[in-house]
Amino acid sequence: MHARKALLASTVGTALMALGAPAMAVDVTISGQVNRAFMAVDDGNKSDTFFVDNDNSSTRVRFVGSADVKPGLKAGILFEVEFQGNDSNLVTMNAKDTGSPTFGERHTAVFLEGGWGKVTLGQTDGAANGAVEVDLSGTSVAHYAGNTDIAGAFRFRDGSGALTGPTIGASSSQQDFESRYDLVRYDTPVFGGFKLVGSFGTKSTSTTTLTAPAGGGAVTTTTSTASSDVKELALWYSGKLGGLGQLAGALGYSRRGLAAGDDEIIGGSLSWLHASGFNVTLGRTDRDDPVAGRDKEFSYLKLGYKVGKHAVSVDFGRGEDQAAAADESDFFGVGYVYTPVAWADVYGLLKQHQLDRPGASFDDISVLMVGTRLKF
Amino acid sequence: MSARLVLSLALLGAALAGCGAAPFEYHSQREIPKGPGLFSGEEGVFAFRSGNTARPSDERSEQREFEEWREWREWKKRQRD
Numbered sequence: 001m002h003a004r005k006a007l008l009a010s011t012v013g014t015a016l017m018a019l020g021a022p023a024m025a026v027d028v029t030i031s032g033q034v035n036r037a038f039m040a041v042d043d044g045n046k047s048d049t050f051f052v053d054n055d056n057s058s059t060r061v062r063f064v065g066s067a068d069v070k071p072g073l074k075a076g077i078l079f080e081v082e083f084q085g086n087d088s089n090l091v092t093m094n095a096k097d098t099g100s101p102t103f104g105e106r107h108t109a110v111f112l113e114g115g116w117g118k119v120t121l122g123q124t125d126g127a128a129n130g131a132v133e134v135d136l137s138g139t140s141v142a143h144y145a146g147n148t149d150i151a152g153a154f155r156f157r158d159g160s161g162a163l164t165g166p167t168i169g170a171s172s173s174q175q176d177f178e179s180r181y182d183l184v185r186y187d188t189p190v191f192g193g194f195k196l197v198g199s200f201g202t203k204s205t206s207t208t209t210l211t212a213p214a215g216g217g218a219v220t221t222t223t224s225t226a227s228s229d230v231k232e233l234a235l236w237y238s239g240k241l242g243g244l245g246q247l248a249g250a251l252g253y254s255r256r257g258l259a260a261g262d263d264e265i266i267g268g269s270l271s272w273l274h275a276s277g278f279n280v281t282l283g284r285t286d287r288d289d290p291v292a293g294r295d296k297e298f299s300y301l302k303l304g305y306k307v308g309k310h311a312v313s314v315d316f317g318r319g320e321d322q323a324a325a326a327d328e329s330d331f332f333g334v335g336y337v338y339t340p341v342a343w344a345d346v347y348g349l350l351k352q353h354q355l356d357r358p359g360a361s362f363d364d365i366s367v368l369m370v371g372t373r374l375k376f
Numbered sequence: 377m378s379a380r381l382v383l384s385l386a387l388l389g390a391a392l393a394g395c396g397a398a399p400f401e402y403h404s405q406r407e408i409p410k411g412p413g414l415f416s417g418e419e420g421v422f423a424f425r426s427g428n429t430a431r432p433s434d435e436r437s438e439q440r441e442f443e444e445w446r447e448w449r450e451w452k453k454r455q456r457d
Contacts, residue, residue, distance in 0.1 A: 025427035031420060033408050057406040068427075130404060140405035193399035239397030248402045342411040343420070376414045 025068045032061035035141070037347075037371025039088060041151055044363025045161040050091050053084035053101075054371050055149040057141050060106065066113075073114045078124060080107040088369070089152040089169065099221065106180060118187040127185060127197040127232035128177035128252025128265075132283045136248055136273035137304035138311030141373055142335030142347040145174040145269065145283045145300040147317055150369060156355045156362035165362045168353050171329035172319030175285040175298050177254040177265050178203055178230045193239035203230045203256065229257045245274040261290030269300070277306045279313070296322045311337045328356040343375040 035057050039050040053059050059082060066076030085101040109122030133145045143150070148169040156165030183201025204227045234252035241247055249270035256263040267285030283300035297320040304313030312335070319329040333351035340346065349369040355362040403410055413420040 026425065028424040029421035031408050031413060031416065031422070060408065062408055133404070133406070134402065135405065136402075138405060144406065190399055193397055236402070238400050238402035240400050241397050246400065247397070342409070343414045345409075373409075374414055375409050375412075375420065376416060 026065070027067070028063070028065040030061070030063050031375070032059075033057070033373055033375045034059045035371065035373040037088065037369050039091075039151065039371075040368040041093070041154060042366045043093065043154060043157050044365070045157045046093055048093055048096065050086065050088075050096055052086045052088040052091055052369075052371075054141070054369070054373070055084070055087050055089040055152075056144065056146070057373060058082040058084050058087070062107075066111075069112075073112065076111050076113070078107045078109045078111065078120075078122075082106055088150045089148060091151075092153045092155070093163075095153075115189065117189050120183075120185040120187075123180055123182050124185065125180055126178045126183060126201070126230065126254065127199040128234035128250070128254050129179050129232075130176065131234050131236070131250035131252030132174050132176045132267050132269045132285050132298070132300070134248050134250050134269040134271050134283075135281050135302065136246055136271040137279045137281055137302055137313045138306045138339075139302075139304055139313040139335045139337045139347070141345050142337050142349045142369070143313070143315055143333045143351065144302075145281075145298075145317065146176060147315075147331050147333070147351070147353075148173055150349065150351070151353075151365065151367045154365055156353075156365060158363075159361040161363075165355060165360075166323035166327075168329075168331075168365065171323040171327060171355055172317060172331055172353065173296075173298065173322060174283065174300065174317075175265050175267065175287045175296065177232060177234075177252050177285075178256060181230055183230070193237050195236045197232075197234045197236060199230075199232045201230055202227055231255045243275055245272065245276075245279075247272050258290055262288070263290055264288045267298070273306065279304045279306060281315075283317075294321055294325055296320070298322075309339045311339075323355075324357060326358050330354045330356075345373045347371055347373070 035054045036059070037052055037054045039052050041048060041050065060080060062080040064076065064078055066074050069075050081103040083101050083103055086098050090098045105123060107124045109120050109124040111118055111120040135144050152169035153167055155163045155167050158164045181201050181203035183199045185197065185199035188196045204225055232252065232254040234250055236250045238248040239246070247270070249268060251268035252266070254265045265285055265287045267283070269281065269283035271279065271281040273279040281300070281302040283298070285298045287296040289296050298317065300315065300317040302313050302315040304311060315333045317331050319327070321327055322329065331351060331353045333349060335347065335349045337345055337347045347370070349367070351367045353365040411420050412418050416422050
């Protein structure tokens with residue numbers, strides 16, 4: 001993997017040098033945020049409190065640099081890492097502390113941009129990453145289609161109180177295509193608010209399992225990695241509709257080659273923010289999972305109201321056939337975000353997750369979260 | 377369901393293209409927010425710029441700084457005289 005990245009970087013570097021012209025202008029910016037929260041979880045048998053880094057919008061630092069290679073052609077880099085202590089999507093009743101945080105790669109990419117569009121090379125968002133998460137409600141830092149970013153590692157307990165059920169993450173994933181991976185990506189210029197994006201690359205998935213001994217003691221971590229080729233295509237839209245407010249949406253498709261067959265996802269989202277502040281967001285994905293041997297579905301609806309420094313919303317989502325055939329995993333939430341100054345968000349979230357499985361009974365999981373995100 | 381979704385969104389796209397909505401850049405609220413930062417001030421980023429990307433305000437402040445230095449030099453000279 002590192003050899004391939006080095007090859008890509010040297011190829012692009014050589015291409016940039018071959019362009020010959022000295023940089024006429026250089027622009028480098030550094031920005032970042034810290035997002036910490038208090039979380040309380042009740043799984044029907046046990047309740048506990050946690051101090052987490054909100055995975056909806058994790059603590060991170062971003063470097064962006066660009067320079068004019070020649071008039072009409074710009075080259076640049078994007079480097080972004082996250083640094084999460086107690087990820088809100090990884091803590092569990094048995095693992096309140098996920099260990100010392102380390103820097104996690106989000107974006108390490110170079111790009112060339114001109115009137116013809118933009119080509120990006122390196123690790124960054126796949127073409128369809130975020131296509132089911134387009135959201136104009138102003139409450140995404142508290143809750144959005146990716147419901148598993150908060151308390152996603154918690155398991156449903158069965159009627160006897162045993163942790164035999166699947167995790168929230170396995171039962172109601174928004175199936176947002178293939179996220180970030182090593183790729184080459186092309187973005188067309190924007191035409192009337194529309195932009196077509198395609199990407200091709202290799203995705204390595206690291207699966208980290210945290211194991212907490214029943215009798216207490218240190219949490220052990222095991223990690224396994226697998227790679228596969230990924231292709232994605234997406235159509236993105238954002239436009240102002242005059243007195244009707246703003247509309248944004250995306251339609252995406254991804255295909256990942258696995259030994260068992262192609263893992264395909266199709267879906268998208270649409271979000272409308274009316275000039276009055278009322279907003280509605282819809283999302284939907286269908287996944288053909290060759291490993292599980294069945295189709296997995298996800299549906300999402302959010303209704304909200306945004307006025308001044310306040311935004312509030314309620315949402316409902318359902319994952320179908322995800323952890324097992326005939327599963328229906330619903331979640332309901334209410335979120336509020338207060339933005340007293342432009343660089344601070346204070347938010348609260350109440351959410352309940354349910355799992356219906358024929359022939360089985362599981363307790364609901366309730367989540368409360370209060371936190372703040374400060375941009376520095 | 378997928379076919380209906382694709383068809384619905386395609387029809388919506390065609391309608392939007394036809395009604396001439398003005399484009400805007402969508403910025404996910406899950407990314408680092410745009411706008412001012414706690415330490416980075418109004419611009420919201422720590423910026424390092426060179427070449428012809430200097431903004432007019434930067435150029436004005438450099439000019440102002442030069443003029444202030446020149447006035448100070450004149451004042452200093454008068455003090456000596």
